[in-house]
Amino acid sequence: MNAWLHFARGPLFQAALAFMLLGLARLFALTLWEAGRTYHRAGDKSIPTRQVLRATLRWLVPAGRLRNRWPYSLTTLVFHVGAILVPLFLAGHIALWERGVGLSWPALPNAVATVLTLAVVAAAAAVVVLRAGSRASRPLSRFQDYALPVLIAVLFSAGFLVMHPAWSPVPAKATLLVHVLTGDLLIFLVPLTKLSHMILLPLTQLVSELAWHFPPDAGRRVAVALGKENEPI
Amino acid sequence: MATPKRYSYHVEAGALELAERPRRFLEAFAAILRYGSYNLALDSYARMSAKCGRCASDCQLYQATGAPEDIPCHRSELLLRVYRRYFMQSGVVKARLFGGFTLTDHYLDEMAEAYFRCTACRRCKATCPLGMDHGLITHLARWILAEIGVTPRALVVSVREQLDGKTGNTSGIPLPALKDTCEFLEEELQDLYHVDIEYPFDVEGAEYVFFPAVSDYLMEADTLMGNAAVMHVTGASWTIGTGNYDGINYGLFYSDRMMERIVKNLVGEVHRLKGRKILIGECGHATRSAWYVPTFAGPDAPAVVNCLEYAHAMLEAGKIPLKAERIPERVTYHDPCNLARSGRITEQPREILKAICADYVEMTPNRTENYCCGGGGGTVSIDEIRPFRTRLMGKSKADQIRATGAQIVVSPCANCKKQLRELCEDNDLEDVEVMGVHDLLLRAIDFPDAGSPEDTP
Numbered sequence: 001m002n003a004w005l006h007f008a009r010g011p012l013f014q015a016a017l018a019f020m021l022l023g024l025a026r027l028f029a030l031t032l033w034e035a036g037r038t039y040h041r042a043g044d045k046s047i048p049t050r051q052v053l054r055a056t057l058r059w060l061v062p063a064g065r066l067r068n069r070w071p072y073s074l075t076t077l078v079f080h081v082g083a084i085l086v087p088l089f090l091a092g093h094i095a096l097w098e099r100g101v102g103l104s105w106p107a108l109p110n111a112v113a114t115v116l117t118l119a120v121v122a123a124a125a126a127v128v129v130l131r132a133g134s135r136a137s138r139p140l141s142r143f144q145d146y147a148l149p150v151l152i153a154v155l156f157s158a159g160f161l162v163m164h165p166a167w168s169p170v171p172a173k174a175t176l177l178v179h180v181l182t183g184d185l186l187i188f189l190v191p192l193t194k195l196s197h198m199i200l201l202p203l204t205q206l207v208s209e210l211a212w213h214f215p216p217d218a219g220r221r222v223a224v225a226l227g228k229e230n231e232p233i
Numbered sequence: 234m235a236t237p238k239r240y241s242y243h244v245e246a247g248a249l250e251l252a253e254r255p256r257r258f259l260e261a262f263a264a265i266l267r268y269g270s271y272n273l274a275l276d277s278y279a280r281m282s283a284k285c286g287r288c289a290s291d292c293q294l295y296q297a298t299g300a301p302e303d304i305p306c307h308r309s310e311l312l313l314r315v316y317r318r319y320f321m322q323s324g325v326v327k328a329r330l331f332g333g334f335t336l337t338d339h340y341l342d343e344m345a346e347a348y349f350r351c352t353a354c355r356r357c358k359a360t361c362p363l364g365m366d367h368g369l370i371t372h373l374a375r376w377i378l379a380e381i382g383v384t385p386r387a388l389v390v391s392v393r394e395q396l397d398g399k400t401g402n403t404s405g406i407p408l409p410a411l412k413d414t415c416e417f418l419e420e421e422l423q424d425l426y427h428v429d430i431e432y433p434f435d436v437e438g439a440e441y442v443f444f445p446a447v448s449d450y451l452m453e454a455d456t457l458m459g460n461a462a463v464m465h466v467t468g469a470s471w472t473i474g475t476g477n478y479d480g481i482n483y484g485l486f487y488s489d490r491m492m493e494r495i496v497k498n499l500v501g502e503v504h505r506l507k508g509r510k511i512l513i514g515e516c517g518h519a520t521r522s523a524w525y526v527p528t529f530a531g532p533d534a535p536a537v538v539n540c541l542e543y544a545h546a547m548l549e550a551g552k553i554p555l556k557a558e559r560i561p562e563r564v565t566y567h568d569p570c571n572l573a574r575s576g577r578i579t580e581q582p583r584e585i586l587k588a589i590c591a592d593y594v595e596m597t598p599n600r601t602e603n604y605c606c607g608g609g610g611g612t613v614s615i616d617e618i619r620p621f622r623t624r625l626m627g628k629s630k631a632d633q634i635r636a637t638g639a640q641i642v643v644s645p646c647a648n649c650k651k652q653l654r655e656l657c658e659d660n661d662l663e664d665v666e667v668m669g670v671h672d673l674l675l676r677a678i679d680f681p682d683a684g685s686p687e688d689t690p
Contacts, residue, residue, distance in 0.1 A: 027280070034273040042270065043528035051576070059362055068360060069290050076285070137286030139301035140310070145284050192323075197281035197363055204277055204364035211274035211369050214528050218269045219490035225264040226380060233393040233491070 001173050008180040016187040023191025024199040031203050035210055043216035047209060055205040072134070075126045082120035083152060086113050087183075092163070110163070117160045124153035144193050148186075155182040240345055242615045245389060247382040254381050255336040259319055261380035266320060269489065271373050278365050279313045279321060282306065288357035288367065293604050293629040294350065305357040305367035308347045311340075312374045345383045348374040349618075352609030352626065353486075354570040359602065371610070372485075379488045387614040388483045392491050395479060396498075402447040402479035411478060414450045418458055426675075427684040430458075430465045435506060436472035441538070442503045443473050444480030444523070445514025446647035453647065456515050459671025460540055462678055466554065467547045471512060477502035480519035481647075486611030492522055493529050500530040511537045515669045517569030517646035518611075520578070539572070541645055541670060545581035548588060554679040559591040564673070565639035567596065567630070567653060568603035569646035576601050582645055582670050589677035596633040604629045606644070608652025622652060623659035631660035645670045 039045065058065065066073045087093060091107035098104040108116070127149045131137045158179035161168040168175050189195060197204075215221075223229045266272045288305040289295045295303045302308070317324040318334050327333065348371050355368035378384065391403035400407050406414075415432035422430045433439070441464075449457050464471045477498055484492025503511055513520045523537045547553050566586055572578040579600040586593050598604070607627025612618060623631075634642055634657070642657075642665055644650055653667045 031273070031277060034276065038270050038273050043531070044525070046527070048575075055364065059364060062362060065362075068287055072285070073287070131286075134286060135299065135301070136289035136295070136304060137284065140284040140286055140304060140306055142284060194281050194283050197283065200277050200281050201363065204281075207274050207277045208358070208364050208366040208369065211270050211366065214270050214489060214493075214525070215268065216529050216531070217493075218265075219488075219493035221268040222261075222264045222380075223490055225268065226261060228380075233389065233397055 001177065005173060005177050005180065008177060008184060012184050013180065013187075016184040020187045020190045024196065027191060027196055028199050028203075031200060031207065035203065035206060038210045038213065041215040042210070042213035044213055047206075047213075052205045052209050056202060059205070060202065069134075069136075072127075072130050072137075075123050075130060078119050079123035079127060079149075082116040082123065082156075086116050086120065086156070086159075089113070090159075114160065114163065117156050117163075120156045121153050121160070124149040124156070148189070148193065148195065151182055151186055151189075155179060155186060158182060240342070240349070240383075241618055241621065242349060242385040243387070243617055244383060245386050248384070250382070251338055254338055254341055257381045258341060258377060259315075259336065262315065262320070262377050265373070265377060265380075265489075269373075271369075274366065274369060275313065275316045275373075276321070278309070278363075278370070279317050281363055282310070282313065282365065283363055284310075285362065287362060288360050288365075291357050291360040293354075293356070293607070294626050297625040297628040302347060303350060305351070306361075306365070308351055309365065309367045309370040311344050311347055312370050312377075315340075341378075341381070341383070344374060345378055348378065349385060349610075349612065349615075350621075350626075352570070352605045352607070352612055354605035354609050355574050356570070356602065356605065358574075375487045376489055379490075384487045385611070385615045387616070388487050388611050391481070391614065392483050392488075392495070395481070395483075396491065396494055401477060401498075403481045403483065404447045404451055404479075406447060406450055408475055411450060411473075411475075415473070418454060418461065421454065422458055422462065426462070426678075426680055427686060428462075428465070428680045428682060430461050432461055433472045435475050436470070438507045439470045439472035440509050441469060441471040441512035441543075442506055442508035442510070442535075443471055443512045443514065444478065444499060444519065445540075446481050446516035446519055447479035448481070448647050449514060449516075453515070453650065453669060453672075455672035455675060456669035457671075459669065459673075459675035460514060462675050462680070463540070463544050463547065463553060463671065466678060466680065467552045469543075472506060472508065474502040474506050474508075476505055480513050480516055480523065482519060482522035483611055483614075485518050485522040492525065496522060496525050496529045499523065500526060500534055503535045509535060511535050512543065513537065513539050515540060515645035515647065515671060517571030517649060519647075521571035524577075539578060541572075541578055541581045541585070544671070544674060545585055548585055553674075554681055555589060555677050556679040560589055560673055560676060561591050562640040563592040563594060563638060564590045564641045564643055565594050565596050565634065565637040566599070567606060567634075567642055567644040567649060568600055569644060569649045570603065570605050570609050572645070573600055573603055582643070585670055585674060586643060589673060594637045594639060596637050596639075604633060606630050606646075606649040606652040607656060608648055611648075613648045613652040619655060619659075623656045627652065627656040627660075631656050631662060634662060634665060635660075639665065641666045641668060641673070643668055643670055643673060 089108040090113050094104050094107050131141055158175050161175040162179050165172045292305050351371045353368040353371040358366045394405050395403045422428055482495045484495050513523050520539045526534045526537050607622045607630055642653055650667050657665045
């Protein structure tokens, strides 16, 4: 058990983290590069910057957008707040960073982290139920849409039990191993799944705007490529 | 699997030639990705689409049908699946290792149906937490489908006449008929308002070269008389070009390739006349496609002004004298998606209407969040799908109009007006009159040079 735990917390975590960071950096860089290329080729380079920024900020902090399907929207908002804050600001996690790389930052009080952790577990379960129960999202859903919230629920449940071993039906090391392994897996999956929105979301409004900025001769060049430049309509 | 030979809309014979359609579709897709601007958006959307389904609750079609295939994200996924499989490395590798999705004729038919069940109104863009623009996907998918010949015949026929036909306009109106119509309108203005207003042709060096939806010359006499009246009372220098008098651009609805050619023709006519600005009439998509003038004709291209912007600026400057009494009927305003979704033209028509109407009411939601009339994206031209347009796609709009209790629905768009009239006919709203902003403005102008009725010959 100790050897497994050591492996999961050490090399496996480092590999997963490196994979995630490099993967996200690659996605971000590729998107920025392609955005620059699209802008450079655009015939009309006037971008409604303020509109794009406003939409970007509105969706990065979507608190004002809860009217639409409010049970689902509120659940996913709670889910996101907990899923972002707890991993980054849990005192136990920060202590590990300090021990590993000598960096530390202010932590959430443990009581707050506990409440948020339970909220994430409840919200993850609710997301699955609401997704499966809604006519508007069930037909759209893929395997990852169910698997990711389940994985996150297991990860956070195990994290809760690590913090509150008295509640745990299994030995503390076993819950810790489950917590670390599911965490490693989730970190590894970030660049490969829709979780990549954590790096792409700030760019998406700009991306959608740029797509409408056509190169001046795209139509003619497409016609030439398809051998249709002299073809009657 | 057997491929249906027919869609809910009529297509030309070429669309039913099935030889190697998937291959041809992928070749067109590849060329468009290479030379167009869509690669960036598709790549982002394909990676992070969360499939939350929020867009469904804002889509007026899904509200009416409740069918999974009418969820915007579901429709976009049809194209994104092809993109992932054939144009992303991960998709190509996955297909090599595990097989899976292959583009088939049957799948193409599903797309052909789906992307003309969407009006590309882009209302769901504002709802998507990930900022996906489903209207963009519809726009792109229609172009790729057009390259394998799958486009509603109504759209192709219009563009063919405009670009390759004798008359050079979508309604096939020959120049002598256009001049006759304008003479008739001049007589009407004299008879009804006792003013001499001229429709000027080929005036070199005019400030504004006027491009209405050419169908207005057949269908919207009052709008055109309103346009001319506004230009007259403001003393504008304007002209209609005999080389090109059609602002319609159905390329916007199915092919950037056609859109580019039509926009360039517009600019060519302005240059021929040594005009300075393009004045677009009451038409949503004509305006939006003319906003692409800088794209296709460079930064030195003539400026584009919509007639509502012009009339509003002139009204604000006090150059349009108005009668003391206001129009008494209850009036409401429908925002054409192509004017309002981007927020570019929402307040100008409202301020004009509030200045001339005694009982102006809003329909809700409005402005950038408006519902499409149900005939957007060129679908209004497809007569064979009228029941779909008026009973399903336009249902929310009919409910909105009914809730206002308005006697007049105003919309400054030729396509919206046609659709709204059919919508009212098909939804027990026969008493509601549909017209343009300039139709009402014409009634409200106090012509300083109006003669007395006795002066009229």
